[in-house]
Amino acid sequence: MTQHRQKTRKRGFRLLKWIKSLSLLAVLGIIAMIAGLVYLYATSLPLADSDRNSRLLDSQGEVIATFSAGGKDSVPVQLQDISPDLVNATLAVEDRKFYDHYGFDIQGVGRAVLVNLQHMEMSQGASTLTQQLARNLYLSHEKTWTRKAKEAMYTAQLEMKYSKDEILQMYLNEIYYGHGAYGIEAASRMYFGKSAKQLDLAESAMLAGIPKGPTYYSPYNHMKNAKDRQKIVLAAMVDIGKITKAEADKAYEEMLSFKPESERKTVESAPYFRDYIRSLAVKELGISEAMLDHGGLNIYTTLDLRVQKAAEDAVAKGMDPSSELETALVSIDPRTGYIKAMVGGKNYRNNQINHVLATTRQPGSAFKPIMYLAALESKELTSASIFNSEPTLFHYDNDRKTYKPGNFGDKYLGEIDLRQAIAASDNIYAVNTIMQIGPEQVVDMAKSLGITSNLSAVPSLALGTSPVSPLEMASAFSVIAAGGQRMPPVAILQVTDAAGRVIYEAPQTKAENVVEPAAAYVLTRLMESVFENGGTGNRVATTIKRPVAGKTGTTNTDAWMVGFTPELSTAVWVGYDQGKAISTSDGRRAAPMFAQFTEQALASVPPKIFPVPDHVVSVYIDPESGKLAGNGCEEKRLEVFIDGTEPTETCSGKTNDTDSKKNEGSHEVQNQEGMQEEKHSWWRDFKRWWVE
Known part of the structure; x- marks a missing residue:
């Protein structure tokens, strides 16, 4: 009996010991959990991927665009500026218990864990809206246990630090809706051409269904899949009591009016300029792609958003969106070399080729002023020099070769001087000039003006047969506009890191005198005649209400208008990527775009005459x-x-x-x-x- 009591007492002691141990462990666990929660609350969340993207800023410090590997288009909005139908549709299909849980759907997680353990792999997930936000902001989408653990930690932190409405707002501004649109505002504008606040039930259900598979459920790619998904979203809204079955049926039957793909535009400004800056940063400044995408850099540029808008407006008005005809417009401040506007094509989404940089285009007669500048400076030609405009066979290379140019429409003017030749774009006068001064002298002048493309020292160079880029032409003409002083084109002024430290500063460049100021001024005055009676640019003279000089250029495949005021030197090009011939109407697009851009860009600037130098x-x-x-x-x-x-x-x-x-x-x-x-x-x- 005594033995039995002793055994019972020992078992009681052991049980008590176990209870004490378990209690201690429980207390320690609770303490650890509390400490962990306190740690998570006190610890800052990592920098969101979107916040780590480097930013592109204009000359006034206004953000132009962001650098991201996905080329994000995003327009953040407040929750109250989003249609309630869109909010309800998103919650119904993505996370019905969003306002009831603390970031995790325990039942869903349990089911997913059992399936994953059964298959010994991460094959299923049970993501709440908060978990999706944590993944999109801070993590990759790989299915690993490490990533899931981090996701859980960040999810808990989001729930601790933000209200449910704040999390929902962040989610709707972050989620991807396809075709480069991140966030509901960008998506609403792209698909329907309206703000997210204006979305009706049918539109809301359509957009809410896209994030599950942005490509598969895109109405632009697969309309049937998109409609099937819309039906699922509407049914989910009926299930949670947000709409009636009749309302769902009516919304499903509604004929949606999507924005035509041809009219879809990137949300970001100056996309061609953004790509140009990325190239400069990587190739010339040695900044890595990873640093651009995730380094939080601020890149301050020379672009002026007001001038850029004028360029984009001119292109939008001057080009036919349904045609394959392409264009380029670039404008430089002659006084500084700063690139103020750059439009590399008529629609960035359809064609990412930056035609401003294309060096495969013949400038035609737009090149003639460069040749005439060489002749004027050498004093072998003056404003009063006369040549006979008539069909002429020219001999060169020690009379071993011949060249017979012709005028457009076989129109010859007889004896004319330089002003008349520039205004009428006479080819015979131009070739007479290059034969007199020599093609090598013209090549030298072009190089001194900043043209780096290969130029052939032959008589036809006078007619612009050697290809150059629009950027080169705008830069070369900026020297004439600046009275012979050259400032190389500049696009990046400063780069700072995420901490605000300057890691690059554009060198202070002094203007280089490459042309005699008197020669540049005389040529400028002669080029003004292009916009006067009898000039090839006369038809846009009524648009331009300030002193302007320039030159048109037309070949079988290219049309140009390059010109300048004292404030801006601008090149406009029009042509086909395939190099096919342009029509007469195609060739007439460049000058009106130049004129509209110049006036809009300088609308707030009083007209100025070109300053007269000495001599x-x-x-x-x-x-x-x-x-x-x-x-x-x-x-x-x-x-x-x-x-x-x-x-x-x-x-x-x-x-x-x-x-x-x-x-x-x-x-x-x-x-x-x-x-x-x-x-x-x-x-x-x-x-x-x-x-x-």
């Missing part, structure tokens, strides 16, 4: 002979010359001291212009009023 003189000449206009001359025209190159002989064959008097300096030159008696275009009359 420029202005005299009246006889246009027919190129000599000074004497008293007996029937016509006279005020023309500008580099000092020392103006004619000294009058049209009567005698020197006229009064008529040949030089007028140096801007004030005297402009007053001479004001006294001109010949009939001018409205713009020259305006300039005369302006300077007086």
Whole structure:
């Protein structure tokens, strides 16, 4: 009996010991759990993947775009700015118990764990909306136990740190809806052309079904799959009592009006410029792709969003979205070299080729000013130089080769001077010029202006037969606009890391004098005639209400308009990627886009005349002979010359001291212009009023 009692007592002690041990473990477990929860609450969440994306900023510090491997388009909105139907549809199909759980669906997790253990792999998941958000923000989508553990930790932290409405708002702004659209606002704009607040029940159910399979359930890719998924979403909303069966049936039968794919645009601004900056950052600054996508860099650029919008508006108005015809527009500030606007094509989603950088396009007659600048600076040609515009066979390479150019439409003007040749884009005059100064001198001038493409030193170079890029042309013309001073094109001003430390600063570059200022000014004045009566750009003269100089260019496959004001040097190109011939109407698109862009971009800038440098003189000449206009001359025209190159002989064959008097300096030159008696275009009359 005593033995039995002793055994019972021992068993009681052991049981008590076990109870104490288990109680201690339970207490320790509770303490550990509390400590863990406190730790999770006190510990900051990692930087979200979207926050780690580097940002592209314009010259005013405004965000242009973000760098991300997926090319995210996102427009964050508040929860109250999202249709309640969309919110209810999303909760019904993704997480019905969202407002009741603490981030985890215990029953769903249990089922998934049993299935995963049975197959000994991560084959199933039971993600709540909060878990999906944690995965999208901080993790990859790989199915591993490590990733699931991290996901659980981040899910708990999200539930601790944010309210349910805040989590739902983050989710709806983060989730992917296909075709590059992240977040419900971007998706709503892309699919339906409206804000998320305006979505009706049918549209909401359609969009809420897409995230499960953005490609498979995209109405653009598979309309049947999208409608089947919409039906499931509507049925789920009926199940939770948010809508009636009749409302679901009506919504399913509704004919949805999707935004045409041809009209879909990227949400981000300046996508071609973004890609250009990415290339520069990687190739020239040595910044890795991974750092761009996940380093949280701030890249400050020269782009001006207001000017960029003017460029995008001009392209949108000037191009036919249904045509395969492509375009490019790039604009540079001649005073700094800063790239202010860049549009590399008419629709980035359909064609990511940045035509601004394409070096396979012949500039045609748009190249002629570069040649004329070489001739003017060498003083082998002046504003009064006369050549006969007639069919001509040119001999070169020691007379072993011949070249016979022709004028457009076989129209020949007879004896003309340089101003007339530039205005009418006469090819015979151009080839006469290059034959006189030599193609090598033209190549040298082009290189000094910043053209890096290979140029063939042959007579046809005068007609722009060597391909160059629009960026090169805008840069070259910016030197003329700046009075002969060259500032290389600049796009990136500064790069800072995630901590705000400067890791790159654009070097302070001084303008390089590469062309005699007087030669640049004389050419500028001659190029203004392109927009006057008889000029190839005259049809857009009424659009441009400020001093502007430029040159058109047309080949069988390309059309150009390159020109400048004192503030902007702009190149516009139009053509086909396949290199097929352009029509007459195609070739007429470049100039109107240039004109609209220039006026819109400079709408807040008062018109400015081109400043007159030293060593420029202005005299009246006889246009027919190129000599000074004497008293007996029937016509006279005020023309500008580099000092020392103006004619000294009058049209009567005698020197006229009064008529040949030089007028140096801007004030005297402009007053001479004001006294001109010949009939001018409205713009020259305006300039005369302006300077007086």
